[in-house]
Amino acid sequence: MVTVEQRRTAVAYVRTTAGVPERRACRFLGVHRALVRYRSRRPPDTALRTKLRTLAEEHDRWGCPRLAWRLRRDGWADNYKRIERIYRSEGLHLSRRRRRKRGATRRGPIPPPTGPDELWSMDFIRDTLGSSGRVFRALTIVDDCTRESPAIETDHSLPGARVVAVLERLAQAGRVPKAIIVDNGPEFRGQDLDEWARTRGVALQFIDPGKPVQNAYIESFNGRLRDECLNRHWFLTLADARAEIEAFRRHYNEARPHGALAGRTPNEYAAEIKRTMTPLPLTRVSERTGS
Numbered sequence: 001m002v003t004v005e006q007r008r009t010a011v012a013y014v015r016t017t018a019g020v021p022e023r024r025a026c027r028f029l030g031v032h033r034a035l036v037r038y039r040s041r042r043p044p045d046t047a048l049r050t051k052l053r054t055l056a057e058e059h060d061r062w063g064c065p066r067l068a069w070r071l072r073r074d075g076w077a078d079n080y081k082r083i084e085r086i087y088r089s090e091g092l093h094l095s096r097r098r099r100r101k102r103g104a105t106r107r108g109p110i111p112p113p114t115g116p117d118e119l120w121s122m123d124f125i126r127d128t129l130g131s132s133g134r135v136f137r138a139l140t141i142v143d144d145c146t147r148e149s150p151a152i153e154t155d156h157s158l159p160g161a162r163v164v165a166v167l168e169r170l171a172q173a174g175r176v177p178k179a180i181i182v183d184n185g186p187e188f189r190g191q192d193l194d195e196w197a198r199t200r201g202v203a204l205q206f207i208d209p210g211k212p213v214q215n216a217y218i219e220s221f222n223g224r225l226r227d228e229c230l231n232r233h234w235f236l237t238l239a240d241a242r243a244e245i246e247a248f249r250r251h252y253n254e255a256r257p258h259g260a261l262a263g264r265t266p267n268e269y270a271a272e273i274k275r276t277m278t279p280l281p282l283t284r285v286s287e288r289t290g291s
Contacts, residue, residue, distance in 0.1 A: 007031050048078060049086055056092045061189065063094050069191070113145035116270050120144065120177040121218035124158065124185065125225060129241065130234040136241060139163060140225065141170075143177075144217045146270035147258055149249050150175050152225075154242045160192035167193075171200060179203040181215050224252070 113119040182188040207214035229248040235241040
């Protein structure tokens with residue numbers, strides 16, 4: 001299909017090369033003169049294009065409907081048809097089938113945290129009930145600076161709204177991080193967590209797909225949870241699992257010496273930082289105190 005711009009270009013080419021007026025060039029090409037002379041009265045959409053490209057790069061698996069929702073939430077009054085037209089003209093279509101993994105990471109290196117509640121990590125871990133074999137999941141949260149676990153939520157289903165409920169409960173208790181590192185799961189990529197993070201001023205840092213090493217703190221914590229709790233207990237009911245996992249979290253924070261914290265517990269390390277208001281030097285202990 002020949003576009004309007006292509007027809008205008010063809011008319012301009014005939015006029016230049018043949019030296020004929022616009023009327024004769026249009027008659028020769030079968031193009032109406034109104035099409036050549038028309039100039040759009042619509043306001044420029046440069047700002048909208050820039051904003052749409054930025055959102056599409058930030059949320060690379062969002063389609064046009066969700067990007068339009070985000071634009072309307074941010075105060076843009078443009079209707080969906082205009083947003084969709086710009087979306088298509090910018091080539092922002094989602095690929096239906098991804099044959100190759102994405103290349104280099106899109107996010108820069110995250111600087112290490114310098115204080116409590118500056119950077120958290122979140123992830124999920126799963127296990128089964130011994131009585132019925134039914135799967136349950138646990139949402140794990142770790143403070144990357146103090147290695148504390150503010151909460152572990154356990155249930156059969158933990159959608160995005162449930163993740164937000166846990167974070168809001170912590171926020172009501174005065175625990176709001178500046179940023180959270182998460183993977184690309186649907187619970188973290190959904191609108192619920194995105195809206196909560198915007199309201200609370202929390203930055204969401206997404207790791208690259210297939211790169212769990214970029215979220216090493218929570219992966220280490222999940223390994224300890226698996227080795228010291230999940231693999232050691234035969235959970236009969238969900239209530240039993242919740243009780244044992246919560247007991248592990250409290251022991252991890254209050255009594256378990258951490259090798260990366262020079263043998264101190266996460267709560268002890270957090271208390272020392274708050275007392276001195278500066279990060280403390282860490283020296284790995286020689287004896288086997290765990291990590």
